[in-house]
Amino acid sequence: MPELPEVEVVRSGLAPAVTGAIVTGVEVLDRRSLKRHDPAMGDFESRLAGARIAAAVRRGKFLWLPIEAAAPTRPATGAVGALGAHEPAGTALVAHLGMSGQVLLRTPDHPGDDAHARIRIHLEHPEHGELRVDFVDQRIFGSMAVDRLIATPDGAAAGYSAGVTGDWAGFVPSQVAHIARDPLDPAFDVRAFLAAFGRRSSGVKRALLDQGLVSGIGNIYADESLWAVRLHGEQPASSVSPRRARELLEAVRQVLQKALAEGGTSFDAQYVNVNGASGYFAHSLNAYGQEGRPCPRCGTTMVRAPFMNRSSHFCPRCQRVSAPRTRANVAG
Helix, strand or coil, X not given: CCCHHHHHHHHHXXXXXXXXXXXXXXXXXXXXXXXXXXXXXXXXXXXXXXXXXXXXXXXXXXXXXXXXXXXXXXXXXXXXXCCCCCCEEEEEEEEECCCCEEEEEECCCCCCCCCCEEEEEEEEECCCEEEEXXXXXXXXXXXXXXXXXXXXXXXXXXXXXXXXXXCCCCEEEXXXXXXXXXXXXXXXXXXXXXXXXXXXXCEHHHHHCCCCCCCCCCHHHHHHHHXXXXXXXXXXXXXXXXXHHHHHHHHHHHHHHHHHHCCCCCXXXXXXXXXXXXXXXXXXXXXXXXXCCECCCCCCECEEEEECCEEEEECCCCCCCCCCCCHHHCCC
């Protein structure tokens, strides 16, 4: 499924086209793609029609477009009767790409015969004129929903939005609030992550994939990051020294940034950017999907092993499980 780099490529491509645009029409072609839309929020089409899109924001693998109606404001300290820290404040259009979801920018006259188009959103932008956003999803694991926004507990911007600030910055959709910040988020708390990571008895790969601990990392980038620091995915996180844990976090960041620079990873037509173009990070992979090939570092044949209904890819020589040690006994 699309991971952080792929969703960020979509967000960055979408942002200039939709920010400031007015929704002039909504077509729901398959209501299965509204499975995460709460009926209590009202009719999906009606909530979007006439709304102005304020920005394009991402946290981990989630993307949302704040809807500008009555802009939320954060209360002054000690204000009586003001908006509470976790009370609803405005709404947003939330998109999750699932396994095969795509958010594509179209011209109004683009053919509407895509068999996998599930939702179409028609826009009028003050500079770009008429546009159309198509949500295309072959396997229908993705979704769109209108959701309420709630304030972030730390008051920092809710997600990555390339410098967008203002009243909307510190608010996150309620269905995204449980997702941890990702390693590229300016507000990501390194110290808190390392402390939580060190308490995990599970393997390091399982910890990296836990979106409640750190978001945006999926199977591809976990395998790549672990290969980069010579860690086996089954090595207990609690046995990894603080120094090595920092090295792993830095490797994750470097892998994600390189993938971003190369437009994400595309193995087939199911992941493309907003213009329908594929990313080319697949050509830079050292571990994921490389089973049977020589390790780029030592030449040992790379292997593939079952892992949580998917697979892990690693070098059996470079990445070995060492005897578990507690962090208290390891010099950091």
